[in-house]
Amino acid sequence: MAAAIRRVGVIGAGTMGAGIAAQVANAGVPVALLDIVPPDATNRNVLAETALARLRKAEPAAFMHDAAAKLVTIGNLEDDLGKLADCDWIIEAVLERVDIKQALYRRLEAVHRPGCAISSNTSTIGLKLLTEGLSEAFRRDFLITHFFNPPRYMRLLEIVTGPETSPETVEAVTRFADVALGKSIVHCADSPGFIANRLGIYWLQLALTEAIDQGLTVEEADAIVGPPMGIPKTGVFGLMDLVGIDMGPLVNASMRAVLPKSDAFHRIDRDVPLVTRMIGQGLTGRKGKGGFYRLDRAAGGRAKQAIDLQTGDYRPERKPALPEIEAAGRDLRALLASPGKAGTYAFRVLAQTIAYAATLVPDVAESIADVDEAMRLGYAWTWGPFELADKLGTAWLVDQLAAQGMDVPALLRDAAGRSFYRVEAGKRQYLGTDGEYHDIVRAPGVLLLADIKLASKPVLRNASAALWDIGDGVACFEFTGKSNALDDKTIELLGQSIEVVRSRFKALVIYNEGSNFSLGANLGLALFAANIAAWGEIEKQIAAGQKTYKALKYAPFPVVAAPSGMALGGGCEIILHSDAVQAHAESYIGLVECGVGLVPGWGGCGEMLARWRAEPKLPRGPMPAPAKVFEGVSTADVSKSAHQAMEKHFLRPTDGITMNRDRLLADAKQRALGLVDGYKPPEPPTFVLPGPSGRAGLYSAALGFHRRGLATDHDLVVADALAEVLSGGDTDIIDTVDEQAMLDLERRAFMRLARTAPTLARIEHTLETGKPLRN
Structure with missing residues (x-):
């Protein structure tokens, strides 16, 4: 059994290192944050001290609550290296240079306790290169743990191990990162860029150059390669502004140097004069004077501007006129097949990105499921590239790629006519490189409502909610309306569910897998009723909600709410009426009615x-x-975390907090079962x-x-x-x-x-x- 991780050291107090330290502290684990002593520094801890001060003021917040900051101790690498001797995991997050990293590792060998994991947060340098010339004992405890920025909010953690890495070390880090830090783990091969950045770098470069070549505006490109594809509305240019435009040429140069000449990246890799000029002018995105977008602060204004990709001049931002997107609706293939610039750009970017993803399996990623998971969690895509291929139809995609003279990788060609994913006997399966379908296996302690839905039908359902049997005598009430807003149908089904659970189940969990637990009552319906002066109907719904929530509170069985994301207004009130709460750490809870x-x-x-x-x-x-x-x-007032919700009394001190979103339902179910014996309503x-x-x-x-x-x-x-x-x-x-x-x-x-x-x-x-x- 792997040793527990009770203390962590982080070396490098830059943005990533400091953010990783904050997330370790959020998990309730003491962490030492060390950095170098700058030349001529009067304060030898100035870099780590400044980083901690920056973390305390960060927006969005790096710490989930004030007490977490007290778990971070600061120091420097000259005076305080000994602080790492009792650590169970040391994370290196210093400059992306092999010589600097290896010099640090040789110093760590003197204080490294055998069995203490040592990992690099590198995103570009391979493990084999990092460990070259180091001792066998060091290599046994070494791995790569690639966090994504900001470490508190980005769920993906890519782990790379070597042939000599101890399985016990891997197990200890994986378990801690999963359960304590809330990360979804994807294991990657020791290859350039690993999975998410290998594909993400290709996608961004392709989208940039195609937009310039096709004469699109940045607004048009972001509208096309954005929400229609399940990609955040930042699109590509908004994302480059967010991560820093100056990062693009650096990572491209890194990929250029290490990828084999046969890699498709080389065909789209080129210097972009506009980007070079922008970097020279300090236009590096949100961290600089502006980027592809900027705010015009002339005369005290805040008008948003966008850059012209052809001239490099700024102009007022304008909403793109792209009727093809509206005409296609939710039919992604219709968008890619549409004539005109929107369809051409959408096809050339998405089809080639999917094709490139297909070249990464199995050499970079073990399975297509790993690639999709990496892009969903690392780049916030709603669907991974192979899920997008299924939306388009693999046969259609292969035909269109071939018709336009583009490469059709073997994995994509072999899948033509079949989907990459299917549901068989109530289980979701993915297509392997062996041509066979394989079950998607969840880690122990992970229970997803999405999986339960594949194998069963709801006990009750209407347009706004559903009741599910999640096993062991526990039922799950799920909100299903838009934004999980609560309306008369939600209240009606909740009342019916209370009676069903009373007769058929031991306990009830209130949970869903939407982005937010609930944004509260459906204000649109309330406004409609008010506009026709249906005051009696509004009061009737208020009374019905009160009656149902109290019936829930005094039901003869335990009720556990399991929120994640925003739980506002009526969503907060259902939490307040539950016997216990098992909240995801990223729960933002509040009674916000006064705001409207x-x-x-x-x-x-x-x-x-x-x-x-x-x-x-x-x-x-x-x-x-x-x-x-x-x-x-x-x-x-709304809490900025579940921990803060306790301070504000939306949660009780006895309520539980789950760091990993995928473990929330299982944890809530266990809490509900733990309340069954001897249960009495309050x-x-x-x-x-x-x-x-x-x-x-x-x-x-x-x-x-x-x-x-x-x-x-x-x-x-x-x-x-x-x-x-x-x-x-x-x-x-x-x-x-x-x-x-x-x-x-x-x-x-x-x-x-x-x-x-x-x-x-x-x-x-x-x-x-x-x-x-x-x-």
């Missing part, structure tokens, strides 16, 4: 009051808990609240923000309605307020605000722009 001019309507106010009232560090009395809830809810709470005097105090706080220009006139109206709910309405301080009274206060405040013109304007603006309206 409303108050929480499905019991969120009472649940948050109960949680803050139980906080031992909070002074006793009727006012402190309402004040804390008012502070968070009135500002639509006792309904009662509240002692401050009444009108408390309402006045909370309103006064909002008024102070208004006087400082930090709150609008309508913010005061919303704040007063929230203050009335949290203070208990007209209650006397000697009275108790029960849960139903709190629900009634919520519902009345919600309906009163829903009838105001400023609230309706906020809802409409949010739906149109995705941004809050400050009215």
